[in-house]
């Protein structure tokens with residue numbers, strides 16, 4: 001039950017401004033993902049909400065209360081760190097109980113909560129091990145379990161999966177989604193670099209760029225209606241093709257964007273080119289095509305026969321799916 | 334070839350062990366002999382005569398001197414560790430101007446030869462009214478133990494991930510709880526190692542103890558041993574001296590044996606991710 005509101009929130013380290021006035025309103029129980037290029041201030045913003053960094057300006061409210069100067073532990077947030085940050089000298093059980101002991105809960109209640117969250121994450125058989133005797137995935141679960149057992153109003157994740165291998169990442173991602181479903185009252189804020197994590201987990205995505213919010217919206221919103229050239233190129237994998245020069249000007253824009261799945265191989269297509277490289281992924285094939293009109297573009301074609309490099313072909317963009325941007329990067333109607 | 338290597342290795346080990354252990358072994362042998370037997374060269378125990386130990390322990394002040402050493406060395410260790418842990422926390426975790434310079438200065442203090450600071454230190458100790466008090470030793474020993482302890486603990490603390498501390502903050506732990514329940518258990522090996530080295534330094538120190546203390550009952554053991562005299566000025570009582578030396582070394586050996594495992598992990602702890 002906690003709405004998280006940021007109003008003109010700023011952060012400077014000494015004379016360096018890192019966050020330049022951010023306004024956000026996150027609903028209670030919402031799963032919000034922060035994405036953005038490295039160094040744009042995602043972690044800093046998350047740490048300001050947690051209380052690990054001071055807020056240089058503006059206001060932070062959680063559940064309607066101003067939190068700017070409230071101690072981290074009193075904000076009702078729990079954080080899962082990228083490096084897990086488990087206490088190496090404590091067993092899993094002690095790790096999970098530590099925060100509850102600090103809150104002076106009764107022994108029975110601590111035991112109950114720890115057991116419950118351990119069962120939820122299926123780590124109950126590991127309770128008496130030290131972190132060094134756990135695998136990376138198990139450590140991450142313990143870190144999440146430690147956060148859950150505090151029953152926070154707001155859950156903060158800073159790239160929690162980036163130290164896991166690909167398969168484990170997918171499993172844990174699905175578990176986090178299930179967790180959010182079960183703890184539907186808990187607001188979750190999740191920082192990631194990963195497109196798929198952002199698209200699949202988020203109720204809403206916040207795209208940050210150089211300390212400012214570029215766009216806030218549902219994953220499909222951002223995908224289909226990017227509010228700037230930056231968002232257009234940042235969301236989606238492989239990236240949207242951005243075409244500048246005469247071709248764009250002919251359409252009355254400084255730049256036009258077209259996603260790989262909205263380009264088709266067609267006999268009568270306007271753009272002629274040669275295949276440079278073909279990536280067959282099984283479910284899809286991506287062709288890298290060098291064209292005279294549009295430069296180098298990526299095209300998604302259905303699996304099947306893969307054209308060899310050097311093959312000449314014509315491409316046709318799906319006109320309804322073209323994104324046109326002005327010189328300032330803003331979309332044109 | 335491989336066999337030659339192994340033999341060579343063990344030969345080297347034997348030489349090192351011999352050179353490290355032999356003096357002490359010979360001291361034990363000598364301490365068990367009396368009279369003329371001391372001057373006969375033997376490498377195996379020829380006699381088992383405890384009279385040197387008896388005469389030394391019954392001499393009255395030796396027990397007191399032993400206690401002086403123990404008190405001084407323990408005080409040095411406790412004070413050094415308390416001051417060094419807090420200083421290391423500041424030096425490792427808090428950003429301030431001149432931090433690197435300060436750290437270098439601290440280390441360079443320990444490089445002055447003792448004899449160079451002796452005269453100045455003597456004036457200081459007189460001015461503080463500490464002459465012939467054990468506090469004079471505690472004070473002067475810390476000039477040498479603190480830089481080392483601070484340096485090692487700072488390096489060690491820097492290696493501890495900040496996130497662990499932040500996780501504890503998020504868990505609602507107070508600063509004291511963090512130090513007591515998170516840092517100390519992690520720093521324990523490093524503290525044992527540095528504490529032990531500080532103890533050994535304070536226990537064996539000779540020059541300051543000789544200079545700053547003037548009466549028999551205040552003396553520490555190394556000085557006391559040097560001052561053991563025989564029945565006449567032509568006789569050096571080697572037996573008694575060796576017996577005293579053996580007694581004095583025993584606490585160190587015991588301490589090292591107790592903390593042996595911690596020392597090893599303390600010395601390597603920086604190398605592996607904690």
Ligand SMILES: Nc1ncnc2c1ncn2[C@@H]1O[C@H](COP(=O)(O)OP(=O)(O)OP(=O)(O)O)[C@@H](O)[C@H]1O
Pocket residue numbers: 013016018036037038039040041042043044045193
């Ligand atoms: N303690 C600090 N002192 C000075 N500058 C800092 C400090 N912490 C972060 N910064 C700067 O703030 C900016 C934002 O950092 P932040 O860690 O929030 O980026 P990020 O978006 O999380 O990046 P990444 O995706 O690489 O984790 C960076 O330019 C960084 O150099």
Ligand SMILES: [Mg+2]
Pocket residue numbers: 042043044
């Ligand atoms: Mg980050």
